[in-house]
Amino acid sequence: MIEEIYIRLAIDFVSVFILLRLIYYPNYKKMEFFFTFFIFNLTIFFITFLLNTVDISIGAAFGLFAVFSMLRYRTEGISMKDMTYLFLFIAIGMITAILKGSWGELMLFNFLILGFTYALESDFLLKKELSKTILYENIEMIKPENHPALVEDLRKRTGLKVHRISIDEIDFLKDKAVIQAYYYEK
Known part of the structure; x- marks a missing residue:
């Protein structure tokens, strides 16, 4: 034993x-x-x-x-x-x-x-998608018709290759939104 x-x-x-x-x-x-x-x-x-x-x-x-x-x-x-x-x-x-x-x-x-x-x-089976929670202050950009411009703005500001977003919260009193930015690791 x-x-x-x-x-x-x-x-x-x-x-x-x-x-x-x-x-x-x-x-x-x-x-x-x-x-x-x-x-x-x-x-x-x-x-x-x-x-x-x-x-x-x-x-x-x-x-x-x-x-x-x-x-x-x-x-x-x-x-x-x-x-x-x-x-x-x-x-x-x-x-x-x-x-x-x-x-x-x-x-x-x-x-x-x-x-x-x-x-x-690993990336062997699937690409690894990560996300960041971002407090965003340009409330005009959260309109659905502005989403491509919003994604581009997030790419420029964060340096991440953001490919999609989701808007989690909107605060019109403070003109801020909480956004999830999704990007691939590599």
């Missing part, structure tokens, strides 16, 4: 390292969640590995997975993407700890998760 936990832990660590350093960080350049992602994964790994050594029903295992996957920090600062990554770290920890197959199957499952994540995060 001791050497099995070391092998599984090594596979888990390599998978987490690849997900953190080679997929998550290059795309988001945020280090604030590294600790959270790593510790969540490690804790889930150890809990599920230890629970896997005792007999529990499949229903109890799914219930445990549901509890861990539904954990959510009650802050506004966590985006949907970060929550998805947190779920991935939980899933990798659980899969690595409880999969009954061979080491090859275990590495294959982790590779598939990492491969699909990389493919979806």
Whole structure:
């Protein structure tokens, strides 16, 4: 059992390292969640590995997975993407700890998760569209007939290759509008 936990832990660590350093960080350049992602994964790994050594029903295992996957920090600062990554770290920890197959199957499952994540995060399948919220003061430009000129004005002011916009709020008292400007990363 001791050497099995070391092998599984090594596979888990390599998978987490690849997900953190080679997929998550290059795309988001945020280090604030590294600790959270790593510790969540490690804790889930150890809990599920230890629970896997005792007999529990499949229903109890799914219930445990549901509890861990539904954990959510009650802050506004966590985006949907970060929550998805947190779920991935939980899933990798659980899969690595409880999969009954061979080491090859275990590495294959982790590779598939990492491969699909990389493919979806890169420009391999889709161009990455980003958005910026802009407080815009030229209220005359928000009229539908002026949208092409508005897009061009936003391109000049921001230096971004804006290709579409949405107007989220209009304040006629202050002559301002809140606009979402959408552009491609590259």
